Amino acid sequence: MSARKKTRTSRPTATRPDGRRRKRASERRGVTIRDVALRAGVSIATVSRVLNRTAPVDERKRVLVETAAADLGYIPNPAAQSLLGRRTGGIGVLLPYVSGEFYSELLNGLDSTAKELGYFLLISTSHDRLEEWQAGARAMFGRVDGLVVMSPILTPDRLEIRSDEPTVYVNTPGAPDGANGFFSIGFSNLEGTFEATRYLLEAGHRTIAHVRGPVAHADADLREEGFRRAMAGHPAEECPVVEGGYHQEEGFAAARVIAAMQPRPTAVVAANDYCAMGVISGLLDAGLDVPGDVSVIGFDGVPSGRYSHPTLSTVEVPVRRLGERAVRTLVDVIQGHRAPPTGVEMIPVSLVLRASSRSLVEP
Amino acid sequence: MSARKKTRTSRPTATRPDGRRRKRASERRGVTIRDVALRAGVSIATVSRVLNRTAPVDERKRVLVETAAADLGYIPNPAAQSLLGRRTGGIGVLLPYVSGEFYSELLNGLDSTAKELGYFLLISTSHDRLEEWQAGARAMFGRVDGLVVMSPILTPDRLEIRSDEPTVYVNTPGAPDGANGFFSIGFSNLEGTFEATRYLLEAGHRTIAHVRGPVAHADADLREEGFRRAMAGHPAEECPVVEGGYHQEEGFAAARVIAAMQPRPTAVVAANDYCAMGVISGLLDAGLDVPGDVSVIGFDGVPSGRYSHPTLSTVEVPVRRLGERAVRTLVDVIQGHRAPPTGVEMIPVSLVLRASSRSLVEP
DNA sequence: ACGGGGCGTGAAAACCTTTTCAAGAAGATC
DNA sequence: GATCTTCTTGAAAAGGTTTTCACGCCCCGT
Numbered sequence: 001m002s003a004r005k006k007t008r009t010s011r012p013t014a015t016r017p018d019g020r021r022r023k024r025a026s027e028r029r030g031v032t033i034r035d036v037a038l039r040a041g042v043s044i045a046t047v048s049r050v051l052n053r054t055a056p057v058d059e060r061k062r063v064l065v066e067t068a069a070a071d072l073g074y075i076p077n078p079a080a081q082s083l084l085g086r087r088t089g090g091i092g093v094l095l096p097y098v099s100g101e102f103y104s105e106l107l108n109g110l111d112s113t114a115k116e117l118g119y120f121l122l123i124s125t126s127h128d129r130l131e132e133w134q135a136g137a138r139a140m141f142g143r144v145d146g147l148v149v150m151s152p153i154l155t156p157d158r159l160e161i162r163s164d165e166p167t168v169y170v171n172t173p174g175a176p177d178g179a180n181g182f183f184s185i186g187f188s189n190l191e192g193t194f195e196a197t198r199y200l201l202e203a204g205h206r207t208i209a210h211v212r213g214p215v216a217h218a219d220a221d222l223r224e225e226g227f228r229r230a231m232a233g234h235p236a237e238e239c240p241v242v243e244g245g246y247h248q249e250e251g252f253a254a255a256r257v258i259a260a261m262q263p264r265p266t267a268v269v270a271a272n273d274y275c276a277m278g279v280i281s282g283l284l285d286a287g288l289d290v291p292g293d294v295s296v297i298g299f300d301g302v303p304s305g306r307y308s309h310p311t312l313s314t315v316e317v318p319v320r321r322l323g324e325r326a327v328r329t330l331v332d333v334i335q336g337h338r339a340p341p342t343g344v345e346m347i348p349v350s351l352v353l354r355a356s357s358r359s360l361v362e363p
Numbered sequence: 364m365s366a367r368k369k370t371r372t373s374r375p376t377a378t379r380p381d382g383r384r385r386k387r388a389s390e391r392r393g394v395t396i397r398d399v400a401l402r403a404g405v406s407i408a409t410v411s412r413v414l415n416r417t418a419p420v421d422e423r424k425r426v427l428v429e430t431a432a433a434d435l436g437y438i439p440n441p442a443a444q445s446l447l448g449r450r451t452g453g454i455g456v457l458l459p460y461v462s463g464e465f466y467s468e469l470l471n472g473l474d475s476t477a478k479e480l481g482y483f484l485l486i487s488t489s490h491d492r493l494e495e496w497q498a499g500a501r502a503m504f505g506r507v508d509g510l511v512v513m514s515p516i517l518t519p520d521r522l523e524i525r526s527d528e529p530t531v532y533v534n535t536p537g538a539p540d541g542a543n544g545f546f547s548i549g550f551s552n553l554e555g556t557f558e559a560t561r562y563l564l565e566a567g568h569r570t571i572a573h574v575r576g577p578v579a580h581a582d583a584d585l586r587e588e589g590f591r592r593a594m595a596g597h598p599a600e601e602c603p604v605v606e607g608g609y610h611q612e613e614g615f616a617a618a619r620v621i622a623a624m625q626p627r628p629t630a631v632v633a634a635n636d637y638c639a640m641g642v643i644s645g646l647l648d649a650g651l652d653v654p655g656d657v658s659v660i661g662f663d664g665v666p667s668g669r670y671s672h673p674t675l676s677t678v679e680v681p682v683r684r685l686g687e688r689a690v691r692t693l694v695d696v697i698q699g700h701r702a703p704p705t706g707v708e709m710i711p712v713s714l715v716l717r718a719s720s721r722s723l724v725e726p
Numbered sequence: 727a728c729g730g731g732g733c734g735t736g737a738a739a740a741c742c743t744t745t746t747c748a749a750g751a752a753g754a755t756c
Numbered sequence: 757g758a759t760c761t762t763c764t765t766g767a768a769a770a771g772g773t774t775t776t777c778a779c780g781c782c783c784c785g786t
Contacts, residue, residue, distance in 0.1 A: 030527065032742060043766045048744060058764065078505045079451075080742035083442040083771050089502065090485070098474055099666075104467040111461055111488050115495070120502045122453070123484045125474050132478070139452065139483045142441045143506075164393070248670040274667075281670040303462075304637075307611040307644045309672045395772060406736045411774060418775095421734065443772035446741045731784085739776080746769080754761075 031072040040068040051076070082142070091330060092122045092140035092147045092165075094133065100246075100274065101302035102319060106170075109323025110148065117331045119145070128153050140165075146330045152217045156182050166333040166340055168326045173218035183341045185326050189222035190229070192315035192349040196269050196297045197230035199351060204360030205267040205295065207237070211244035211254040211279060213271035220246075220271055223299060227269050237263070244271050248278035255282025258294075266294055267357065273298035273305050273314055280310070280356060295357035310355035317349050394435040403431040414439070445505070454693060455485045455503035455510045455528075457496065463609075463637065464665035465682060469533075472686025473511065480694045482508070491516050503528075509693045515580045519545050529696040529703055531689045536581035546704045548689050552585035553592070555678035555712040559632050559660045560593035562714060567723030568630040568658065570600070574607035574617040574642060576634035583609075583634055586662065590632055600626070607634050614641025615648075621657075622649035629657055630720065636661035636668050636677055643673070643719060658720035673718035680712050 037044040042061055049055045050065040057065075068074075082088045091114050097103060107123075114121050122144055124136030133154065140147065147167040151159060155173055169184035193210070200208050210227040213220025224241060231239035240261060244254045251270060255278065258265055270276035276298030280290050288294055290310055298305060301316030325347065332338045400407040405424055412418045413428040420428075431437075445451040454477055460466060470486075477484050485507055487499030496517065503510065513533040514522060532547035556573070563571050573590040576583025587604060594602035603624060607617045614633060618641065621628055633639035639661030643653050651657055653673055661668060664679030688710065695701045 033744095034742085044743080045745080045766060045768095046764090049765090052744080054744085056764075061765090075501060075504050077446070077742050079442045079444075079446040080771090081442075081744080083440070083446055083742080083773090084744050085771075086744080088442075090506075097471075099464075099467045099471045101462075101464060101467070104462045104464070104470075107467075107470075107486075108460075108462045111486065115488070115498075120499070121486045123470075123474065123486055125478070135478075136483070138438060141438050143453075248666070252670065274670075277667070277670050281672060281674075284672060303611070304640070304667055304671075307615065307637075307640050308667075309644060309647060311644075396774095397772080407773080408736060408738095408775080409734090412735090415774080419734075424735090440772050443741090444774080446743090446772080447774050448741070449774075727786100729784105729786090732782090734781085735779090737777090737779100740774085742771105744770090746767105748765100748767090750763105750765080752761105752763080755759090756757105 031074045033074070033076065035072055036065065036068050036074050039072065040064040087145050087334075088143055089119055090122050090144040091119045091327065092124070092137075092144035094136050094140075094147065094149045094151070095123070095125050096128050096150065096152060098123070098125055101304060102272070102300050105302070105319040106150075106323045109320035110327055111323075112320075113324040113327040117327065119327070119331065126151070130154060130158075133159055145334045148326045148330060152219050156184075166330060168330045168333075170322060170326050171219060183329070183343065183345075185322060185329070185345045185347065187317050187322065187347040188349050189219045190226040192299060192317075192351075193223040193226035193269055194230045195226075195349075195351050196299075196313075196315050197227050199353075200267045200269070200295065200297070200357070201230065202361075203295075203358070205265075206234075207263050207265045208239055208267045208269060209258050209261070209265040210239070210241045211251060211258075211268060211270045211275055212241055213275070214245050215243075217246075223271060240265065244275050246272050246275060248274050248281065251275035251278025251280075252282040252285075253278075255279045256286060259283060259286035259288055264294075266360070268294060268296045270296060270298050273300045273302045273312060276312060276314070276356070277304075277308055280308075280312075291356055291358040297351075297357050301352060305354070308356075313354045313357040314352050315349050316352045318347060322347055394437045396437070396439070398435055399428065399431050399437050402435065403427040450508050450697070451506055452482055453485050453507040454482045454690065455487070455500075455507035457499050457503075457510065457512045457514070458486070458488050459491050459513065459515060461486070461488055464667060465635070465663050468665070468682040469513075469686045472683035473690055474686075475683075476687040476690040480690065482690070482694065489514070493517060493522070496522055508697045511689045511693060515582050519547075529693060531693045531696075533685060533689050534582060546692070546706060546708075548685060548692070548708045548710065550680050550685065550710045551712050552582045553589040555662060555680075555714075556586040556589035556632055557593045558589075558712075558714050559662075559676075559678050560590050562716075563630045563632070563658065563660070563720070564593065565724075566658075566721070568628075570626050570628045571602055571630045571632060572621050572624070572628040573602070573604045574614060574621075574631060574633045574638055575604055576638070577608050578606075580609075586634060603628065607638050609635050609638060611637050611641035611644065614638035614643075615645040616641075618642045618645025619649060622646060622651055627657075629723070631657060631659045633659060633661050636663045636665045636675060638662075639675060639677070639719070640667075640671055643671075643675075654719055654721040660714075660720050664715060668717070671719075676717045676720040677715050678712050679715045681710060685710055 033044045033047050037047045046057060047065050050057050050062050093110060111121055122140055126133040126136060146165050149167055150170040151172045156169055169182055171186050172184050212224045242254045242257050244250045268279055270279050276296050280296050283290050283294050290296055298312050298314040301314045305312035305314050333340050396407045396410050400410045410428050413420050413425050456473060474484055485503055489495040489499060509528050510530040512530055514535045518536055519532060532545055534549050535547050575587045605617045605620050607613045631642055633642050639659050643659050646653050646657055653659055661675050661677040664677045668675035668677050696703050
């Protein structure tokens with residue numbers, strides 16, 4: 001019994017004298033570095049060195065190890081690797097939702113870039129609820145090398161993600177001046193609706209309605225503010241703001257309100273594209289023509305807008321690029337290529353005119 | 364030096380005599396179970412027992428440990444946990460793409476169910492390329508407790524995912540009879556278009572076109588087959604099949620072909636909803652009315668279809684439920700509640716008639 | 727009063743990899 | 757030929773957790 005103690009040295013798994021080990025290695029998960037070492041006739045240290053190219057190894061042994069690893073189909077156990085404090089190869093993505101084309105495009109950008117750079121994605125949604133945020137962040141803890149966070153409602157300091165991992169915020173308020181050391185990537189919410197509204201004014205529209213996005217969403221507030229600024233100086237009845245949301249139903253409901261207004265607006269700036277589609281649907285339903293009676297402009301530039309009927313004028317956000325920039329920046333920080341940035345990087349948006357809006361001045 | 368050997372016992376981190384450890388624990392990542400044990404004045408084994416409720420512990424110590432853990436904000440290191448071969452808490456999701464409403468709804472179902480059951484998602488896309496499949500599967504290895512795989516092109520045996528982890532296939536061909544021990548969840552591709560086509564026939568349409576999905580996609584093949592079976596016995600010119608795809612552009616292009624046909628079809632069964640929207644867009648563009656001149660029916664039941672114009676008739680697939688069933692089944696297997704099932708579970712689809720199709724017999 | 731049976735608890739092994747340290751071999755220089 | 761240097765290699769520690777094993781204690785029964 002006391003003699004056992006000193007035998008704590010490496011011995012081949014097969015020839016171990018005492019049988020009361022929990023499970024034979026082969027019964028457990030796949031092949032380990034031991035199996036490779038055994039087969040190649042070298043130590044596990046050498047195997048590690050070969051596989052990670054971390055030190056020069058004799059050519060013959062190198063080949064031996066490589067073929068042994070290939071034969072056995074050896075894949076290093078990621079848990080053991082990250083236990084050493086090395087990279088996990090994961091990027092955590094915290095989003096409010098995943099449904100809808102905006103998020104699917106965002107995910108697309110995040111995913112392709114992550115794949116290109118050799119990372120994979122861990123995803124968790126919060127539904128804008130603080131406890132789900134924190135549960136998600138806790139689940140990510142120690143499993144990822146960095147975090148991409150999009151939270152249109154809760155500001156970073158309220159989220160209290162006290163992660164040691166580098167974090168990039170996307171379209172998240174509360175770090176407007178790069179204060180608090182946060183870094184975020186945003187797009188021009190305010191300027192987007194401002195430009196869209198100004199275009200409508202220049203196109204001869206007088207009474208323009210805005211269907212705003214969900215309450216307390218910072219980006220919805222900014223879009224409303226852009227609309228208000230463009231309409232500054234116009235009488236209140238010429239720039240009504242209607243409660244809405246980011247989904248078609250809400251746009252549909254808002255359209256009923258707008259169709260009944262006196263004077264009736266000849267144009268609508270909607271919170272986003274889905275909302276705009278709902279608005280169009282509701283206006284048609286109320287017997288109005290789009291863009292004959294009412295012009296409608298959306299926001300986001302979702303792919304469907306190109307094929308909806310009428311095709312949708314919109315403020316186009318390069319969503320995929322947004323995701324790509326987020327991941328690239330994050331990976332740069334993770335790999336130490338650059339110091340953690342602070343501040344806000346703004347991605348410009350552009351007004352895309354299609355068939356759902358028309359000019360009244362040059363018919 | 365030789366005296367050191369026998370001191371391999373637990374000692375408080377702070378009082379270790381030799382200073383040549385790589386890093387002090389406190390400098391590394393957050394707090395460990397040792398810190399909690401130290402603060403609570405118990406052994407690490409007891410801390411583990413309290414936190415996992417794995418064995419009865421004296422009430423007073425339990426409280427002590429719990430407050431200590433809470434005070435320090437202790438989060439167990441997941442790498443160390445999964446190193447023991449325990450659960451990782453992750454579910455791997457391998458998809459061909461993530462863009463489009465079908466996938467975003469699927470993700471939604473997967474994500475909410477996973478969250479409900481205490482799992483998080485690892486996501487990787489393959490773009491239908493074998494090497495990306497295998498890279499994704501390798502990246503998942505050892506990081507997840509199970510896999511959800513959707514591969515409309517490559518069959519499970521061709522994918523060669525030799526994962527020890529339980530796997531649920533979604534809408535994946537090649538395990539039609541539950542052969543090879545695969546388990547998959549599918550929906551009625553063939554029956555869906557069959558029913559849609561039969562409806563159109565009963566509604567008085569004679570010449571009906573099918574715009575098919577991408578080549579080599581098993582589900583596209585099945586949908587075409589459903590169309591063909593419903594049209595069995597009709598002369599070939601009354602049931603043309605046009606090359607298409609799953610995106611709007613392809614539907615748009617197919618519409619040009621259909622608009623020029625002689626005799627011109629009065630109805631179109633499209634590969635999916637996006638395709639149908641493209642078809643509608645293309646038909647309108649060609650000066651035809653939908654559903655006045657041509658009826659169009661899609662497939663999938665994406666949310667946008669309710670608000671497109673005209674609103675879209677479709678074969679509705681309960682996509683969220685699909686995701687939910689996949690995760691629930693998988694977690695049941697992971698947790699040992701049931702043996703790994705084999706075979707196919709079919710989720711029924713339903714024909715939803717909206718404004719893009721009309722009956723010719725009862726006007 | 728003494729022996730046996732639970733029950734609670736701590737020590738230490740096990741999980742798998744990377745990395746450091748030391749040692750051995752080979753080569754080079756005087 | 758001997759010593760020193762360089763290069764390659766293996767042994768072992770470290771990383772944080774769970775789990776097993778064994779020990780000591782208390783309580784109960786005879």
